[in-house]
Amino acid sequence: MIERHLARLRLRHEISESDVALIRGAIAEVREIPAGRTLVEAGERLRVSTLVLDGLLCRYKDMKDGQRQIAELHVPGDFADLHSYTLKRLDHSILTLTPCRVAVVPHVELARITKASERLAYVYWFSTNLDAAIHREWVLSLGRRNALARMAALFCELQARLQVVALADQTGFALPLNQTQLAECLGLTSVHVNRVLKELRTRDLVTFRGGHVSIRDLAGLQRVAEFDPGYLYLERQPAD
Amino acid sequence: MIERHLARLRLRHEISESDVALIRGAIAEVREIPAGRTLVEAGERLRVSTLVLDGLLCRYKDMKDGQRQIAELHVPGDFADLHSYTLKRLDHSILTLTPCRVAVVPHVELARITKASERLAYVYWFSTNLDAAIHREWVLSLGRRNALARMAALFCELQARLQVVALADQTGFALPLNQTQLAECLGLTSVHVNRVLKELRTRDLVTFRGGHVSIRDLAGLQRVAEFDPGYLYLERQPAD
DNA sequence: CGCACTCTTGATGGTCATCAAGACGGGTGG
DNA sequence: CCACCCGTCTTGATGACCATCAAGAGTGCG
Known part of the structure; x- marks a missing residue:
């Protein structure tokens, strides 16, 4: 079920079987969500993070006149909002672009598994830093590419x-x-x-x-x- | 010396005195750097992170034709490259825009203090997520604001x-x-x-x-x- | 079959880039 | 002390890139 997530992690880091067990144990629920559903509204208090199993999601921000800017696309294997674990509320919304299957990981579970495994804490920290790197490339694109x-x-x-x-x-x-x-x-x-x-x-x-x-x-x-x-x-x- | 960094952290999180002691103990060196110096080249292997005490730095990426895009400005109290702790090498360069005074924090020290204090690990994770939030706002700016x-x-x-x-x-x-x-x-x-x-x-x-x-x-x-x-x-x- | 959404293309215009040149100001050396 | 120089700022003229407005074609669905 989380094979794509593991593939993503293992491309960059060695992940032990015990860490895999921790990740599996952290999943509270698997949900199917139709396309065009706002999973997270900017500003709302969050207590879970969302792991994408299937489908496409995005992070976006709107201007008052309705113009929208998507800040990142999320593909299967990504956490769409792992950063909400520390940020508690997000500065952007999250939307399903296609029908999605997602795993719900409560923040209390993230706390538990990152305490249980320093390795996982490190790997997930890396993962949010990778999102930031993607944001920077988009900044470059929007600022300097035609x-x-x-x-x-x-x-x-x-x-x-x-x-x-x-x-x-x-x-x-x-x-x-x-x-x-x-x-x-x-x-x-x-x-x-x-x-x-x-x-x-x-x-x-x-x-x-x-x-x-x-x-x-x-x-x-x-x-x-x-x-x-x-x-x-x-x-x-x-x-x- | 790290008062501005502490002010920045304490605005958002309660930081205990023992955590402050850990942070102070992690600083290997304080350096003065002239303006216009590239502190970090994109791609180079890093073993330290840089805490800004005074002055202004930026993260930037260049296109082949020499066009430059700055992705973030760093002010006193910020870590300029805390994310290098997990990323090891950066996808961007770091440049001093003014003369700077910085504290050098080796990654081994970051490993030590984040293992010693779950709180610090959490607060510094938050800090890199905040950088990402700033990147997203710049994406919005570049994409949708005149x-x-x-x-x-x-x-x-x-x-x-x-x-x-x-x-x-x-x-x-x-x-x-x-x-x-x-x-x-x-x-x-x-x-x-x-x-x-x-x-x-x-x-x-x-x-x-x-x-x-x-x-x-x-x-x-x-x-x-x-x-x-x-x-x-x-x-x-x-x-x- | 009709409706809604998306795609496609043309015409026109605005925002910002490019090119160019002169003004300003601080620092240096004769 | 002043002339000169270099970086930065400022302004004008022109043009490219992309937005806006508009309308018709294609496609899937009820």
Whole structure:
């Protein structure tokens, strides 16, 4: 059930069987949630964190006029709001973008298992720091990449992250979003996203259609994006 | 010496005297560093974290063509790279923007004190999550605010953060940056920053001159920025 | 079959980048 | 002491990128 989460953790860190048992024991409940459901409202007091088993979620913030900015996408294996364990309330909302299956992990359980295992405490701290690294890359994208490079960078990031949990390969992956949601990730309008997707298709780099990303030329896409996967920390972390 | 760091921590969390002693004991060295020095290169293996005692630092990433994006500013009392404790190497560089005085905290000491005190482990985890919250607000700024609102939001954020360490009040604060560096925070060019500053001055909201931000109308500035300090978690965190 | 949502494309305009040049100001050396 | 120099600031002119507005086509669903 938590295989994808374990795959994600074990890519970077050695995780013992006793730690796996602790994680399994921390899950209070598994829930199915339809698409478009706001799991967490910004500001509400939280007492559980949400582990994504299946589906896509996002963290987003809104402006008063209704403009939305998505700050991060969450794929299976991710905790969507592990940081709520220390923050108690969040500065953003969390929304399901597709139907999701999630595991609910109460904060009291997180307290228990991180006390029981220094290793898990460390690994989960790392995990929230990885979210921050992704945020920084998005800051770079929004601040300095043009629309085409931004889109390319998003596709490169998702390809790399989904590959970790065997949901992508070199040729593509499922991405059941519409162009408006892509725009909300990229700080663009859906109209411009449409034009950019056309340009990527024309350049024979990638095709986005029917919720599927078909990569024609991954190296070319990465070149357009100036993609450097370093920020995803995909390598085994030094034991030290 | 670490009064500002303690003020920052104690705003949000109760910190016992024994924890203070642990923090003090973790400092290996205090260094003075001139402005414009790259403290950390992206990718290098780190074994220490840096606590800012005095001065201003930033985390930044560069594009190949030399364009720079600053992802966060660090003020006295902040750890500039606490996250390197778990990440080992960083996805960004760290630069002094002014002459700085910093305390060097080896990762082995961080390991020691977070093992000795669950409370400190928790508080420092919170601290890195707060950095992530700031990143998210910058994502929102870069994605959805226009140049004027972005600048206003930056000033509001710095006013609030510097007030915590008694380096700002309602009327303003020192900000020894040039317009190019502001542009690197905001995803703009220095030329446009100049025009935006003029507009803010004309509207009688804020004056930036000679490295000092003079706030004429804080409420008005916050309105322009749609500033909501929630993401800075300035309130005492629930004990639970 | 009709409705709602999404996608697509064109036309127009605004925000911000780029290029260029002059002003200002602080520091240095002749 | 003043001339010079360099970094920074300032302003204008022009243009690119992306937003906005609008309308029609495609698609899935009740």
